[in-house]
Every structure is written in structure tokens, then in C-alpha cells.
Amino acid sequence: MSAHPTAAGGYQPVFLGKTREQLDTILKRYPNKQAALLPALWLVQEARGWISDRNMAEVAEVLALTPAYVKGVVTFYTMYHQHPVGRNFVQVCTTSPCNLCGAEGVVKAFLEHTAARDLGATSPDGSWTVIEVECLGACGFATPVLINDDFIESVTPEKVPALVRKYREGRR
Amino acid sequence: MGYPHKPHPKETAVLSKHFGDAEARSYKGWVKRGGYEAWKQAQAMTPAAIIEELKNSGLRGRGGAGFPTGLKWSFMPKEKKKPHYLCVNADESEPGTFKDREIMRWTPHQLLEGTAIAMRAIQAEVGYIYVRGEFTEPFAIMAQALDEASKAGILGDLKIYLVRGAGAYICGEETALMNSIEGKRGNPRIKPPFPAAAGVFGLPTTINNVETLAAVPPILKNGAAWYKAMCLSNPKSTGTKLFSVCGHVQRPGNYEVTMGFPLKDLIYDMAGGVPKGRALKACIPGGSSVPILNREETESCLLDYEGCAEKGTMLGSGGVIVFDDSADMVYQIMRLARFYAHESCAQCTQCREGTAWTTKILQRILAGQGKSTDLDLLLDLSENMTGKTICVLSDSCAAPVVSGIKKFRGEFEEYLAGRRKPVMVA
Numbered sequence: 192m193s194a195h196p197t198a199a200g201g202y203q204p205v206f207l208g209k210t211r212e213q214l215d216t217i218l219k220r221y222p223n224k225q226a227a228l229l230p231a232l233w234l235v236q237e238a239r240g241w242i243s244d245r246n247m248a249e250v251a252e253v254l255a256l257t258p259a260y261v262k263g264v265v266t267f268y269t270m271y272h273q274h275p276v277g278r279n280f281v282q283v284c285t286t287s288p289c290n291l292c293g294a295e296g297v298v299k300a301f302l303e304h305t306a307a308r309d310l311g312a313t314s315p316d317g318s319w320t321v322i323e324v325e326c327l328g329a330c331g332f333a334t335p336v337l338i339n340d341d342f343i344e345s346v347t348p349e350k351v352p353a354l355v356r357k358y359r360e361g362r363r
Numbered sequence: 364m365g366y367p368h369k370p371h372p373k374e375t376a377v378l379s380k381h382f383g384d385a386e387a388r389s390y391k392g393w394v395k396r397g398g399y400e401a402w403k404q405a406q407a408m409t410p411a412a413i414i415e416e417l418k419n420s421g422l423r424g425r426g427g428a429g430f431p432t433g434l435k436w437s438f439m440p441k442e443k444k445k446p447h448y449l450c451v452n453a454d455e456s457e458p459g460t461f462k463d464r465e466i467m468r469w470t471p472h473q474l475l476e477g478t479a480i481a482m483r484a485i486q487a488e489v490g491y492i493y494v495r496g497e498f499t500e501p502f503a504i505m506a507q508a509l510d511e512a513s514k515a516g517i518l519g520d521l522k523i524y525l526v527r528g529a530g531a532y533i534c535g536e537e538t539a540l541m542n543s544i545e546g547k548r549g550n551p552r553i554k555p556p557f558p559a560a561a562g563v564f565g566l567p568t569t570i571n572n573v574e575t576l577a578a579v580p581p582i583l584k585n586g587a588a589w590y591k592a593m594c595l596s597n598p599k600s601t602g603t604k605l606f607s608v609c610g611h612v613q614r615p616g617n618y619e620v621t622m623g624f625p626l627k628d629l630i631y632d633m634a635g636g637v638p639k640g641r642a643l644k645a646c647i648p649g650g651s652s653v654p655i656l657n658r659e660e661t662e663s664c665l666l667d668y669e670g671c672a673e674k675g676t677m678l679g680s681g682g683v684i685v686f687d688d689s690a691d692m693v694y695q696i697m698r699l700a701r702f703y704a705h706e707s708c709a710q711c712t713q714c715r716e717g718t719a720w721t722t723k724i725l726q727r728i729l730a731g732q733g734k735s736t737d738l739d740l741l742l743d744l745s746e747n748m749t750g751k752t753i754c755v756l757s758d759s760c761a762a763p764v765v766s767g768i769k770k771f772r773g774e775f776e777e778y779l780a781g782r783r784k785p786v787m788v789a
Contacts, residue, residue, distance in 0.1 A: 223564070225546040232529070233529070268528075271530075282497075285456055286651075286685050286702050287684060288459055291695070292610070292611075325532065328464055329464060330615070331616045333615070334610065337499070341499070
């Protein structure tokens, strides 16, 4: 990112340079600024990994909304992180069809092999967070797992160690 | 990641004709396969003529409600005074359903072509395709297809944009989806006004499911009569439909059949039936929001809107969840209730409280601490959750509970009487 003065309190705005351009392109798709809120929040999460209160205030300012309104929207949608998560974020589907096909075993295997231990907790080295999610919409490919933006089908407990190795190494 | 099966001889491949054919994903590949011919045809037709053709085809909405598509389009103002919008519902999240994902992954241009035709029919200049946030791969494929189609100039003046959802089942409800596009919490709206009068941004809007729009190009190309002739049972249900089969079956996947096809053949012939040595116990034929069928009902059910209604259930989205005799129905129903409790937008009291309490009571039963009055309590709760809220999420939670207690009461009673080992901790 290019050099620019940081705002008071050392906050580095997200919507500068290329990210600002991306937002401007998105704004053209809608009749008002508010409609760009979900895409703007995605841009923040892509840039920072999660969405802090300060980020929400920036989004509010850019889109002429109130921070409270932005927070109301962020808290509605489960994919926006309101806290930092591990570098590898694992989402395992455990809704009924996957449950029938053994999804619980897949969750258990991820918790074991990543050292994340508890659902929603991040491993001590900051590299893994594992959560259970509701229906990922790939029930015929049980158990689907999202690791970061990679949608992986037909995961079984036996396949978990290799997947964990792959992402651990890939991120080095 | 590949398409999991070769077409079964009993399938009628219209929408799924090019599934598994990677070349069909590109603009060039799609054109080579006769793509965008229907769109060219539509451009030479008046909007009224396109709508008439759709009405004659008998196509009904494939998202779950089964509303006639041509009729829905005809509700849009004929005389255009304000901007018109089309929303494409690609927020596929109904447990058991994974058909729209496959359409977007394999035939993105089929959806774009159907979208373009629909936009012409309803005189919309802007179309938003709302894809659920978790569908990273379909989103990327759609984005590339849109880019290629735009570069080729095939879409003319139409403005089509992709919108990424952010994890909310309820955004598949049409007005919640519109709120989400507007940058709001995905709360469903009170109807009326209906979208054709005041939809996204308060302007006339039509919203269609992915599978519905994907069926539009073949209808224009081959004619309404051709589509209407594809019917095995009730003439009110025409054409083909993708059924997503999952759960306890040997060959899960999407199978496309003509309306009125026997559910039994779909499960046993196409999906290979339940694993060896086990027996079919139950089936949810239209995604988790519809009443559960027992074995007898499953084996005599015909897959069309009327055939499902005859068995006291619904065709819904065509998500077929199969349970064999190893399934604990009490646990499975709890797991479904937990899904709805998680996904309730919490606007309506009956839903916010009802889905949560239904889950808690079922968990108490599974922990061996159920009370003898719990089943009546669940039924009473369900009654107060049905037909009383802004949208049908609450009803969807009640459907498996009520049908589950009715058809598998013995399993609940075993927990209540202490004859079944608790599977949960209180």
C-alpha cells in the first residue's frame, strides 16, 4: 500500500487506493450508497481479516450511514468476523444431511489435528479456527468444508490430516 | 471435484445436459452448444409474447413455492413509469438442496441467458444475481461468465451484477433478499406490497430462482408445447426438475427427471437406494422445510406439486433427504429445529422464541430428561408457529416436528420412557 498519513490514533483507513477504486465501481451498481454496505464489508474483511468497530465507523463514514447501523448489519450476517480468527478458517457443515453422513467425525478430526481444541477458539499459534456451520448447500457431497475461500467436497475424518498439512504448509 | 455421475437412462437431461462438460462453461463453448440462440429469439419478440410463451409452458417457480412463472412476470406494470428490476435468487441454502450450485458451476451462461430473457420480458434494465456467501466457486464461475458475456456484447444494454451474500439462510426469502441487496439486515418484509409493486429499492421487481431462469432458454428454443408435453402425472406440473438426493443413499447427487416421476425410482434406481443391509425409514422430499414422509408414503409419492401435496408434503426445492433405519428421528428433527433456531431473523416472537424452545425441548428429550407432556407442548408450540409470522421460516421449523411426532411417535416415547439411552447431555 502506498505511503499516506495515518488518521488520529494510528488508524489506517481501508478505503484508500485500489480498495477505494473497487468500492467506487461497486457504488455505480446501485441507486444509493447504503446498498454498497455488504460489498464494502467484504472488502474490509478481505483487507483486514476481520471487521473491527473502528472499521465499521470508517464504512459508516464512507457510505453516509451511522456506525450503529453498520454494526446492526454486521451482526446479522454470520460470515463477517467481529473478532480476529485463525489464518486458516475452517467451516464444517453439520446440518442434518451431513450429520447423517458423519459430519461430527469431521469436526472432531479438525479440532484434533489443528490443535484448535474448541469450536470457535483459535489455536495457540494463531493458525487455525474451526467452526460448525449450518447447511453449506452441498449435501450430496457430504461433508463439505470451507477452508478460507476454498470449498472442499466429500471430506471424511480420514482426509483431514492431509488437508491440515496442506494448508499449514501452504501458509508458511 | 467432478460431477458425480453419468446420466441415468431414466433421466431427462434438459437443464443438466451439459453438467460435467467443462467447455460449456465458457462463452465460446456455450455458443457452440447453441447457447444464446434463445436470447436472440427473445430480442425479436415483444415482452408480452415472451410472457405468453412462458405461461403456455406451464413452468412453475423452482425455488420452492411453485408459482407459475409467466403469471409472476405478468404482474409487472405493463406501462413502464419507473425503473424495473430483476433479482435472481441464488441464495441456495435449504438443507438437502444443491441444484442451483450445480447450474452455476457447470452452465453459468444458461443462467445468464435466462436472466437476460426474463429482464426483457419484465422490461428491467438492472438485474442482481444474489449468490450466497459460502458459494465461492459458483460465484467465481458466474463472475467469469458475466465478464465474458459482457465482453462479447451479447447482453446489450442490460446491466447484470453479482451480489455476494454473507451467511444468512433467511436471505433466500424474497423480500429478505431484497433488503440484503439494499444493504440492510435480511429481515423479510410484510406483504403486500408484493415485489411487482414495490420490490428492491421500492421499485417494481420480479424475483426468480436460478433453476426457474435456467429453464427459460430451452422453453423459448423448443417451444412451450414441447415443455408442457413433459409431464408424467398431473398436467399442472410440467417440464423437468432437478432433484438433489442426499443422506443415506449410495449415489447422492442431482438427478433431472420429468415432473410426476416416482420418488421411489429416484431413490432406489438412480441414487442406488440405502446402504446395503439397511432399510429406508423416512424421506423429506422437498428440502428440510416440508413435512417428513414415512416409508410407505415415500414409496408411493409422485414427484410433482400435486403428488407431494397428496401425501401431505410439498415438492419445495426438490431437496430429497433420505433416512435409513439407523437414523435417530428424534435427533434428526432436533438437528433441523436447531438449524431454524440458528437462522431465525428474530423479528417475529413466534419464530424467535418458538424455534429456540422447540430445539431446547427436543434436546431435553434426547438427554433423557423429557417430560410426559413434552410432545403435546411441542405440538402446541408448532401450532402457534404456523401461519402466524411475516415469513414461513417458523412454519418450516414446525413442519418436521409435527410430521415427525405424528409418524415416529414411538421413537420419542422411547426416550420419554427411559427405554432409549440418552444421546445428549442436558
